[in-house]
Amino acid sequence: MSPRPLLCVASLFGMGLCASTLLAADAAPPVVTPGVQGAPPSDAVVLFDGKDLSAWKSGDGTAPQWTVRDGYFEVGKGNLMTREEFGPIQLHIEWASPAEVKGEGQGRGNSGVYFQGRYEIQVLDSYQNPTYSNGQAKAFYGFSAPLVNASRKPGEWQTYDIVFHPPQAGADGKVTPGSFTVFHNGVLVQDHIPVSGDATTAAQFKGLTPKGPLLLQDHGNPVRYRNVWVRKLK
Ligand code: MG
Secondary structure: OOOOOOOOOOOOOOOOOOOOOOOOHHHOOOOOOOOOOOOOOOOOEEEEOOOOOOOEEEOOOOOOOOEEEOOEEEOOOOOEEEEEEEOOEEEEEEEEOOOOOOOOHHHOOOEEEEEOOOEEEEEOOOOOOOOOHHHOOOOEOOOEOOOOOOOOOOOOOEEEEEEEEOOEEOOOOOEEOEEEEEEEOOEEEEEEEEEOOOOOOOOOOOOOOOOEEEEEOOOOOOOEEEEEEEEEOO
């Protein structure tokens, strides 16, 4: 239904211009029941509720070889990706790098969240662990360093809340960039960063797509994940 103007506010100069338009109550947004303390809201697609990996498969399409225990799952052999494919989404995911610190730089608690299997928001133990700035945790890997480093200590649970819009090709072939907005532990770290069509370091997936899987990276480090859900956006 198209919005119906209810009220026009006259300008200070008496020109009678519409400065704002209030929308009718029947144009009200859908009701969503929010979750408590990171729990999924009522319109979310739950990708991991602490029990099993039924929403996931290995990067090669076979059964997941990652371990589920005590309400979380841990990086195992091969990448993990969702069975369902997504366009624009809001993602909530919680992760923890290993409590026992091993390695340094990119070798310490490395994993990653790839949107549409292509565009990586880095997962890394970035607590007192220097590396190149657009490769640390919550970087748009290889393209955008985070605004600040809000990392918690190794072994502590951390949250990502991410809004992703994919780049899109128009009928004329011209690409409209997408975007990333990222909160790390509630702190804004990527502020509506553009995502171009070739802004990927992924090997398996290339090119523009309306929908693609969410993929978690096996980088050889036992990073843990829990409480994973998305909301589909338009
Ligand atoms: Mg990574």
